[in-house]
Structure formats: structure tokens, C-alpha cells
Amino acid sequence: MGPDELANGLAELSVQHRRRKRMVMQVAQGALAECEGQPCLNFAANDYLGLAGHPVLVDACIAGARRWGVGSGASALVSGYYDAHCQAERELAAFVGRDAALLFTSGYAANQSVLGSLLGRGDAVFGDRLNHASLNDGCLLSRATFRRFRHNDLDHLASLLEATPARTRLIAVDAVYSMDGDEAPLADLLGLARRYDAWLYVDDAHGFGLLGEGHGSACASGLADDRLIYMATLGKAAGVSGAFVAGGGELIEWLVNTARDYIYTTAAPPMLAEAVRASLRLIAGESWRRDRVFAHVRRLGAALAVGEFEHPPSRMPIQPLIIGNSEQTSSLSERLRAQGIWVPAIRPPTVAEGRARLRISLSAAHDDDMVSRLIAALGDGGHGTAGDRDDVGPGSG
Known part of the structure; x- marks a missing residue:
């Protein structure tokens, strides 16, 4: 698209009710938000355990900044790898039951980097049709032959694996799908990976911290195999930022030497690694957070x-409400915001045509009154008045 076409392109997005707008947050992440001066209940974030603003994490980050400074100064292989990173990687590996782990600046970077490190021309990668965009982009950029199988359809995947002549094969899935909140059959997928001598790459962005007593989806399924590559992000339930990949020691050593994002990106600040270490202790020690958020989910x-x-039924804090039409979905989201309830409208191309939805995200930071208010507003079709939001703010339940 050329410069002269941008205005027309943006106008078309507006006509389709698909033009996105960033909301400017004016208070720290939490169940109560203030967006562009409007107080609201926050059902938009992935802060599932309510840790993003936890004082223990804040204090760990401050102490880390005092010890290590703010910036890391270089990529990890130059001079940007600190003891804080090393300790966090060891603790993350132990936490998810793997030999070793490697920190990345984001889940997107991890997915692209790992897939590109293990795959190339002549190889084959197989991805679920509902995989996150970062997995799809990683598959495409790997230059391997990319085949997509029907969502959670093991027979379709097996037929594709059976037909490929590729020597190196990799199955890539989300453990918990970010728009529907449903889960991949990880044990069965690992069985196929063993049968067809393939890697199984699991993106557990939305399961880490929640499933398996917080240790993640692979642990919850009792999976342990050197062909399993486990990735989880640290900016959702863990409340910090970045991501990590865990697996066998040789795999992690290979990634240190070949993963392009890891090699060429300035390392994340070591103060964040200190916050990650503090987060692991909270995830392990405060099981009531999982109990609370899952109680909200059931209700x-x-x-x-x-x-x-x-x-669509989901046992996870991701609770979708399928509206279908983008205009109707946006309108309902706006009506809820007028009542001081922030639930984002998710429209194509993030989801398929005709599947626009409200994506409700629940958190341990929400209390019962907040969830009651959300249920009442949804039952009313979001037709309350703007004046209904007057009680939103500190102390409102």
C-alpha cells in the first residue's frame, strides 16, 4: 500500500468497524482501570492472577534496578547476560520440570526464533488452524513447508504427518487458545509426535501460572519428553514481561547459538528477571489466586x-461471547464502557468472519461484586446508563 492509499484504507477499516484504537491507561494494571479519564472495571487484561501490580513484584523490580541498573546494555551473547537472568532461567526450568530454560523478550520473539532455529527449507511444520499469529508467522518465516490442520483434529494432523517426506517435522500448537479459551489435547499430540518422529512445540501463554498448580499445561498433562519444546509468556499470569522456552539441555544450548532474536536483540533488563523470580514464588505459594479466578470462571x-x-465453554479465564457482526460487537463493547465496564471487541482478522466477539478476561484481582456487575450488565444487553459507573473506583467492592 502506497502513501496515497493509507487514508482510503483507514476509512475502509472504519466502515467495516475494524479500525482499532489504543486506550490510554492512566493507573497501574489492576481490576480497576482508568482509561482516558473514565474509571472502569477492567475485564480486558490477561493479568489472570492479579500479579501485575503486586507490591512484591514492584519491590523486586526496584531492588533489581538498584543492583543492576535499568538497561542490560547489550545482547546476551555480548555483555547483556546477568546473574539475575541466569538464576531466573534455572528457576523457570525447575518450575516447569525441564532441564534448562532460555529467556526471550516476548512470546512473539520466542516463537519466531525457535521455529526458525530448528526448521528450514525441506522441513515440515504443522500448525493448528486457531494458532496465535506469532506461531503462524514463525512457521511461515522458518521457510519450512507449512501445513495447517483442522482445530484439534488429530486424524487430520496424522494424515498430514503420514504424507510428508520431510526429515525434520514439528507440530506447533497453543496449549490454551487465546480467543476461545479451549485447550489442545497435549498428551495425544505428543503421542503423534513420537509416532512420526516430530518435535512438539507448545505455546502455553494462557496456561502457565494457572494449570498444573501453576506449573503449566504440560505439567498438568504429565508430559515429559525431550521432543517437547515448552514456551510460556511472562506478561500474563506471571504479571511481568517477556517469555521463556524450556526443554532439554542440548536444545537450549542450540538455541543460544542459533536463535536469531536471542543473538541479535538487546537482552531484557535484569530487573525484570528479578521480578520473574519473585512471581514464581507467589504463583507457587498463593494458590488462592487460582481458586478465586476459577470460581469466577464457573460463575x-x-x-x-x-x-x-x-x-463456547471454557474452564479458563478467557470467556468468549460470540456476537457475530463486527458493528454489533463494537456497539455492545461501547455500551458496556459507558457503564464503566471494559470488555474489548475482537473482530476479524483476529477471528474469523462472522465470529466477532467480546473477549472477557477474568482475574483473581476481581471480587464477587465486580463479576456480579458484569453479569448484570451483560444480561441487560449493555443498555445501562453512563451514570451507572459512578461507583467505579477504589473501594467499590
Whole structure:
């Protein structure tokens, strides 16, 4: 698209009700937010355990900054690898039951870097049709032959694996799918990986910290195999930033030497690694956070199941409400915001045509009154008045 076409392109996005707008947050992440001067209940974030603003993490970050400074100064292989990074990687590996781990600046970077490191021309990679964009981009950029299988369809995947002549094969899936909140059959997928001598790459962005007593989806499924490559992000349930990949020691050593993002990107600040270490202790020690968020999930799920819109069942804090039409979805999201309830509208191309939705994210930071207010507003179709938001703010339940 040339410079003269940008205005027309943006106008077309507006007509389709697909033009995105960033909301300027004016308070720290939490159940209560203030967006562009408007107080609201925050059902938009992935801060599932309510740790993003936790004082223990804040203090760990401050102490880390005092010890290590703010910037890392270089990529990890030059001079940007600190003891804080080393200790965090060791603790992350132990936490998910793997031999070794490697920190990345984001899940997107990890997915592209790992897939590109292990795959190339002549290889084959197989991805679920509902995989996150970062996995799809990693598959495409790897230059391997990329085949997509029907969502959670093991027979379709097996037929594709059976037909490939590629020597190196990799199956890439989300453990928990970010828009529907459903889960991949990891044990069965690992069985196929063993049968067809393939890697299994698991992106556990939305399961880490929640499933398996917080240790993640692979641990919850009892999976242990050197062909399993485990990735989890640290900016959701863990409340910090970045991501890590865990697996066998030789795999991690290979990535240190070949993963382009790891080699060429300035390392994340070591103060964040200190916050990650503190987060692991909270995840392990405060199981009530998982208990609370899953109680919210059960309650909201029961309410949405009898509503007018489609609600795919999910046991995870991601609770989708399928509206279908982008304009109607945006309108409902705006009506809720007028009542001081922030639930984002998710539209194509993030989801398929005709599958626009509200994506409700629950957190341990929410209390019962907040969830009650959300249920009441959704039951009213978001038709409350702007004046209903007056009680949103510190102390409102």
C-alpha cells in the first residue's frame, strides 16, 4: 500500500468497524482501570492472577534496578547476560520440570526464533488452524513447508504427518487458545509426535501460572519428553514481561547459538528477571489466586451459557461471547464502557468472519461484586446508563 492509499484504507477499516484504537491507561494494571479519564472495571487484561501490580513484584523490580541498573546494555551473547537472568532461567526450568530454560523478550520473539532455529527449507511444520499469529508467522518465516490442520483434529494432523517426506517435522500448537479459551489435547499430540518422529512445540501463554498448580499445561498433562519444546509468556499470569522456552539441555544450548532474536536483540533488563523470580514464588505459594479466578470462571460461564449469544465453554479465564457482526460487537463493547465496564471487541482478522466477539478476561484481582456487575450488565444487553459507573473506583467492592 502506497502513501496515497493509507487514508482510503483507514476509512475502509472504519466502515467495516475494524479500525482499532489504543486506550490510554492512566493507573497501574489492576481490576480497576482508568482509561482516558473514565474509571472502569477492567475485564480486558490477561493479568489472570492479579500479579501485575503486586507490591512484591514492584519491590523486586526496584531492588533489581538498584543492583543492576535499568538497561542490560547489550545482547546476551555480548555483555547483556546477568546473574539475575541466569538464576531466573534455572528457576523457570525447575518450575516447569525441564532441564534448562532460555529467556526471550516476548512470546512473539520466542516463537519466531525457535521455529526458525530448528526448521528450514525441506522441513515440515504443522500448525493448528486457531494458532496465535506469532506461531503462524514463525512457521511461515522458518521457510519450512507449512501445513495447517483442522482445530484439534488429530486424524487430520496424522494424515498430514503420514504424507510428508520431510526429515525434520514439528507440530506447533497453543496449549490454551487465546480467543476461545479451549485447550489442545497435549498428551495425544505428543503421542503423534513420537509416532512420526516430530518435535512438539507448545505455546502455553494462557496456561502457565494457572494449570498444573501453576506449573503449566504440560505439567498438568504429565508430559515429559525431550521432543517437547515448552514456551510460556511472562506478561500474563506471571504479571511481568517477556517469555521463556524450556526443554532439554542440548536444545537450549542450540538455541543460544542459533536463535536469531536471542543473538541479535538487546537482552531484557535484569530487573525484570528479578521480578520473574519473585512471581514464581507467589504463583507457587498463593494458590488462592487460582481458586478465586476459577470460581469466577464457573460463575460467569454458567451465566453466559443461558444468554442470547453463543458462549463456547471454557474452564479458563478467557470467556468468549460470540456476537457475530463486527458493528454489533463494537456497539455492545461501547455500551458496556459507558457503564464503566471494559470488555474489548475482537473482530476479524483476529477471528474469523462472522465470529466477532467480546473477549472477557477474568482475574483473581476481581471480587464477587465486580463479576456480579458484569453479569448484570451483560444480561441487560449493555443498555445501562453512563451514570451507572459512578461507583467505579477504589473501594467499590
